[in-house]
Amino acid sequence: MIQITLSGDIFLKSRRTQPSMIKRVLSTLRVALDETGWEGSLERLGSHRFALDPGERAEAIIDVATRVFGIASVDEMTEIEAGDLDHLASEVARLTSDRVAGRTFGVRVKRRGSHTWKSFDLASRAGALLVEAGGTVNLDDPQVPVEVTVLGERAFLVEARHRGPAGLPIGTQEPALVLISGGFDSVVAAWMLMSRGSPVEFVHFSLSCAQSDHAVAVARALWERWGYGTDPLVHIVEFQPAKEALFEHVDSRMRQVALKVLMARAASILAEERQILALATGDALGQVSSQTLPHLVAVSDAATVPILRPLLGLPKETIIDYARRIGTAEMSARAQEVCDLSDGRPVATGARPDRVARSMASLPEALMAEAVETRRTERLKDWFPGAL
DSSP states (O other), X not given: OEEEEEOHHHXXXXXXXXXXXXXXXXXXXXXXXXXXXXXXXXXXXXXXXXEEOOTTOHHHHHHHHTTSTTEEEXXXXXXXXXXXXXXXXXXXXXHHHHHHTTSEEEEEEEEXXXXXXXXXXXXXXXXXXXXXXXXXXXXXXXXXXXXXEEETTEEEEEEEEEEOOOSBOTTSSOOEEEEOOSSHHHHHXXXXXXXXXXXXXXXXXXXXXXXXXXXXXXXXXXXXXXXXXOOOEEEEEEOHHHHHHHHHXXXXXXXXXXXXXXXXXXXXXXXXXXTOOOEEOOOOTTSSGGGSHHHHHHHHHHOSSOEEOTTTTOOHHHHHHHHHHHTOHHHHTTOOOOOOOSTTSOOOSSOOHHHHHHHTTTSOTTHHHHHHHTOEEEEGGGOOTXXX
């Protein structure tokens, strides 16, 4: 048996909200399970667990279910004949004694329902039998964790536990428009929003010094692994004319932050057309010159919709660790460096928002509207390498 435990986030919601959340995560899970060819039914166990018989598709089912937002864990279980306390303890010991012999172990029991005994009673009795079988108790860091779940009159031994992403079911929040570059940061920012229930669309600003196909490939890799039940769009905006205008009208020290300001303005236009409430970026405070606090404020001031920055306080190493977990790290590592617009001169790192605005005052007013008019919009699932 495979048991699927839903995220605690779902059960922090009101009783009126929980049913719609559960319905959403189950519909997304069904989309994921369809990918494996499994056609069985889900059995509800208590308030926040569901069970299924995987047949010969256990590995594939575990793989997809651990990539569905709203699922906390996917556990391989063996059902145990419950009976009374002594019988249950002996069954736990019988099924785990070979694994425990000569090693340290710890018995942990989770119990729901009405019983004449407590969780500690089962853990201690099973533990005593496993000590007789040659095991040594270590509750802090056991070599062999022995985990038992008792739900009413049924009991289950955990054979293996697989971590899910938890969070909220995707689609339970409004969409966001993510500025995607193809590096580590923006794709992790998109994943974080998805993990909080927000489906995403992507916008990429195409420059001669950037790899548009690579950026969209990273976005698609994210969606293929984590976007079950969604059908996102990607918007490609030709931004080379904007870059050339910066060389013509903006001092070289200010061009890096000015480029981000222009992207925020263009993305805002697109978001308003799409009726999307917020932009999202992979900015981390102080990571590069355009991400110092004054420059982030200048970029936010230029946008006409709010900018979400879920990575703001994270160090680069943590962001890369997230990318590894998400499965995009290797692709993102091949991204080219951000375009250097400084002509080799030192760039501004702390220009106040008013100074940034003054440095861009001579840019043509129609520049952003003209850029947005160049956009090419595709369903992400229709994209293929070389399409751009």
